[in-house]
Amino acid sequence: SIAACFSVDIKQRFFGIKSDATEVRMARVTTVVTGLIGMLISLYLIAADSNDVWDLFLLITGLFGVPIAGIFAVGIFTKRTHGVGVIIGIFVAVIVSYFLQGQGIGGAGSPFYISIIAFMTAFIVAYIASLIIPTPKKDISG
Known part of the structure; x- marks a missing residue:
């Protein structure tokens, strides 16, 4: 649960x-x-004013669920990512997705388009933020 x-x-x-x-x-x-x-x-x-609940479901998942998938991917495919970079990546991806939903620029009204942008934004921003921000030091002495 x-x-x-x-x-x-x-x-x-x-x-x-x-x-x-x-x-x-x-x-x-x-x-x-x-x-x-x-x-x-x-x-x-x-x-909501939309007649299609499926589109609304996809918009909500694109806004929150897809950035989390992008974070999982950056964790799987890179070794340098850390928690601060991940949090920055999620926040930036959610903000970008939110603004794209309201703009309708070049197909931005499509939930699938928003999902692709949210995934890539979370992945790229988390990775770059992790490269720029120093890794927190952990005490591993035992």
Whole structure:
């Protein structure tokens, strides 16, 4: 579930393991927040002026899901990428995708076009940012 992924992969990794009661409380909060986000997205899809829900689904996935795929690809195909570069890549890709959705320049109204641009933007920006910004030093002495 999303609560387990958030708790183990993000919270425990970056903030440490707390008491069982705190972990359960965080899982409940995560479940409620993601449920509310899902309901808000559903309300947006209902209220949108588009007759084609599939296009809306592709636009939303192109805005958020595709940049994450670009980040996975940069992690697989390069060795120099680090967390700061990845975060910069995701933010820039989401912003570029958002503005492309509203412009309609040269086929930018197509969800597939936006997805390609979002993927490439996340990949390229994350890689370049990782090259420019120094790698955080880790203490590996044991």
